[in-house]
Amino acid sequence: MNKNEEGSIRKLQFTGKSSYSLNVPKDWVEAAGLKAQDPLLVTEEGPSLKVTPLKSRNLTGHEMDLMTDGNRLDRDVRKAISAYLAGCEVIRVLPKSGRLGLEFKNRFKENVSSRMIGFEVTEDSLKELTFQALVASPQIDMFAVVRRMYMISSNMLQESVSSLSRGDVEEAGSVLKADDDVDRFHFYAIRTLNQAVDNPVLLKDISLMYRSEAVMAKTILKSIERVADHSVSIATLTRVAGRISSRDEGIIRDRLEKAQKLYEGAVSSFLNLNEVAAEDVLDEYVSLKQEEAGVSLPEGRWTGLVLEHLQRVSDYSADISEAVIDMMVARKMRKEAVVGEGRS
Numbered sequence: 001m002n003k004n005e006e007g008s009i010r011k012l013q014f015t016g017k018s019s020y021s022l023n024v025p026k027d028w029v030e031a032a033g034l035k036a037q038d039p040l041l042v043t044e045e046g047p048s049l050k051v052t053p054l055k056s057r058n059l060t061g062h063e064m065d066l067m068t069d070g071n072r073l074d075r076d077v078r079k080a081i082s083a084y085l086a087g088c089e090v091i092r093v094l095p096k097s098g099r100l101g102l103e104f105k106n107r108f109k110e111n112v113s114s115r116m117i118g119f120e121v122t123e124d125s126l127k128e129l130t131f132q133a134l135v136a137s138p139q140i141d142m143f144a145v146v147r148r149m150y151m152i153s154s155n156m157l158q159e160s161v162s163s164l165s166r167g168d169v170e171e172a173g174s175v176l177k178a179d180d181d182v183d184r185f186h187f188y189a190i191r192t193l194n195q196a197v198d199n200p201v202l203l204k205d206i207s208l209m210y211r212s213e214a215v216m217a218k219t220i221l222k223s224i225e226r227v228a229d230h231s232v233s234i235a236t237l238t239r240v241a242g243r244i245s246s247r248d249e250g251i252i253r254d255r256l257e258k259a260q261k262l263y264e265g266a267v268s269s270f271l272n273l274n275e276v277a278a279e280d281v282l283d284e285y286v287s288l289k290q291e292e293a294g295v296s297l298p299e300g301r302w303t304g305l306v307l308e309h310l311q312r313v314s315d316y317s318a319d320i321s322e323a324v325i326d327m328m329v330a331r332k333m334r335k336e337a338v339v340g341e342g343r344s
Contacts, residue, residue, distance in 0.1 A: 024051065043200045052200050063090040070095065070104045077111045080131075084116050085187060087195045091119075091131045099126040114180045117188040142206045142217055143271055145189045149224045150267045152182050154260065156231035157313065161256050163235050164306065167243030175235035182228040189221050212330055219323040220270055223316035227263065230309040241302035248303040252310070258288055259313040266320035275328040278321040285318045 013021045034053055041052045064083045068076045080091050093100065093108060105124070112119055112131055123130035156175050163172035193214040196203040200211075208214060244252070262281055269278035292311075 041201055050200060062086070062088045063092070064088050065092045065094055067094055067096050068100075068104075069097075070101050073104060073107055073111075077108065080108075080112065081115060081187065084119065085191050085194060087191060089133045092123075093129040093131075095127065100129055105129050115183050115187055117184050140189065140192055140206055142189065142193075142208060145185055146217075146220060146224065146267065147271060149182055149185050149189075149221070149228075150263075152178055152185075153224055153228040153231065154263065156182075156228055156235075157256070157260060157263075160231040160234035161252060161306070163238045164241065164244060164302075165249045165252075167238060169238055172235040172238040176232055179228050179232050182225055186221055186225045190218060193217055193221075209331065210334065213327055216323040216327045220267075220320050223319045223323075224267070226316050227313050230312050234306055234309050237302050237305065244303060252303060252306050255307055255310045259310045259317070262288070262314050262317040266317040266324070269321060269324045273324070273328060275325055278324040278328075281321040282318055282325075285314060285321070288314060 008025060010023055013023075015021045038053065043050045043052070062083075066076060066079055066083070076093070080093070083091055093105075108129060109121060112121075116131070118133050119131045120134050121130065122132045156178050159171055159178075160175050162168070163175065192202075192206055196206055196208065197211050197214050203209070203211065203214070208217065262285055265277060265281040265284070268274070269281060
């Protein structure tokens with residue numbers, strides 16, 4: 001066996017008839033906890049092969065102790081979210097000294113329940129607050145998650161403008177609550193994608209083909225999450241702006257219609273894996289930018305802010321479309337590479 005910078009070099013062995021075999025490194029077998037007769041998944045990635053232990057489909061393991069002084073809830077929650085996204089199965093919140101305050105624990109639990117799907121409290125005492133993933137392996141379809149996130153965020157966008165137009169604070173509040181649902185789906189999907197990068201079985205379970213597509217899916221998910229955030233920002237203006245004028249309302253609704261058309265087209269191009277549709281969205285986006293370049297903003301202070309938020313929606317729609325095109329082009333290239341290998 002020889003080694004180079006990329007790994008070990010091993011020779012393919014002919015074992016009879018039409019069979020070939022390849023010895024795998026002992027260190028890798030031991031590190032993966034494998035033994036003879038354990039099943040391995042062999043997947044083709046262009047001209048390369050990837051070998052994955054099927055037992056890794058059962059996601060286990062990582063735990064984290066989060067030490068806190070109880071004075072920086074936002075930072076502690078952010079660390080917990082980071083651990084969750086990285087695939088952590090158990091998160092223990094422990095006091096650096098003394099005990100965990102009741103208010104701190106309650107607020108921490110509220111944040112976890114509103115953002116982390118599948119995590120439940122398994123220990124709650126003055127000395128420890130423990131959360132554990134009760135779902136061992138993610139059972140989601142990435143396309144279904146994107147569809148659900150889009151539907152919620154699209155409704156949020158409509159309701160945010162509606163609340164501002166009518167000065168309806170209650171309706172604005174419903175937009176803020178809906179944002180928690182988008183965040184939950186977003187975090188859970190990112191957690192799943194992070195796990196799927198090293199697990200081709202899980203990758204196919206969530207309806208993706210290649211690891212590179214996980215990166216593109218993250219771009220799409222983040223763009224949808226940001227659309228929801230901009231909807232929240234518009235709804236928040238209801239409390240300070242009151243009801244806007246009918247003239248400004250007309251300008252805003254016209255821009256909303258155009259932004260939503262782009263948004264719907266971009267997400268649809270992903271759900272249908274339609275490269276041509278994604279290109280059409282980008283063409284419309286460029287035309288809209290050129291059209292709006294020569295239009296002066298209305299004098300109303302709040303109206304200008306709303307139009308800026310709607311412009312961001314169009315920008316994120318373009319990002320989604322570009323990710324779809326990247327995904328489809330990459331799939332074509334891989335398919336052509338496999339066909340080329342078969343002919344040679």
